[in-house]
Amino acid sequence: MLPKCIRENSYNAFGIARDHDWKFPLKTHKSLLTMSISDIFHQLSANLSSYDITLHRPATDRDLIDFEGKLKCPLPDDMKALYRFCNGFESAEDIFRIIPLEEITITRPQPDRNSLSFAEYMIYSDSWEIDFNQSSPNDYCISNNGTRFRQLTNSLAEFLERFLAAGVFGKGGLYVWHDEVDIQNKP
Numbered sequence: 001m002l003p004k005c006i007r008e009n010s011y012n013a014f015g016i017a018r019d020h021d022w023k024f025p026l027k028t029h030k031s032l033l034t035m036s037i038s039d040i041f042h043q044l045s046a047n048l049s050s051y052d053i054t055l056h057r058p059a060t061d062r063d064l065i066d067f068e069g070k071l072k073c074p075l076p077d078d079m080k081a082l083y084r085f086c087n088g089f090e091s092a093e094d095i096f097r098i099i100p101l102e103e104i105t106i107t108r109p110q111p112d113r114n115s116l117s118f119a120e121y122m123i124y125s126d127s128w129e130i131d132f133n134q135s136s137p138n139d140y141c142i143s144n145n146g147t148r149f150r151q152l153t154n155s156l157a158e159f160l161e162r163f164l165a166a167g168v169f170g171k172g173g174l175y176v177w178h179d180e181v182d183i184q185n186k187p
Helices: 037-046 061-071 077-085 101-107 156-166 174-184
Strands: 053-055 089-091 115-121 126-133 136-144 150-153
Touching (some): 037 077, 061 101, 077 136, 101 115, 156 174
Antiparallel strands (some): 126 136
């Protein structure tokens, strides 16, 4: 279940007002999640060349502590696990990336908010954000603005599983997810 309330008067990581607040979240789609975050890391490691992904060196515990301190925001546990596995990665498909911590630190325009862009493609043509409750960082949503805001999931494992299975534009991929959410949220 997605967080019941993250904040009213919501803005994305670039300071642009969203067309709704999260006081009453959108209906969520039926999860396709079949793997845990650990399963994702195992599958990625075992099949790295077939995914055409380059992993960055893992972040250290010190890197994570420094990151959380600089941005004054605790990360969810599965985000920490991702960055301990690899401090971001780059994919040949559509130049999709999980953004390294140091780049998030540089590009995050408003460090006082509880959201940050953690994935992007085509050199920031689009990005995916994580919005979280600072007092309960494991209570988070992953969203994408695209042409309009969409709340996608509260599972980093599901996000990564979708990307690994179908990329950005493939059937079941990250952009098809937009359509699924739109269909489910029609009145």
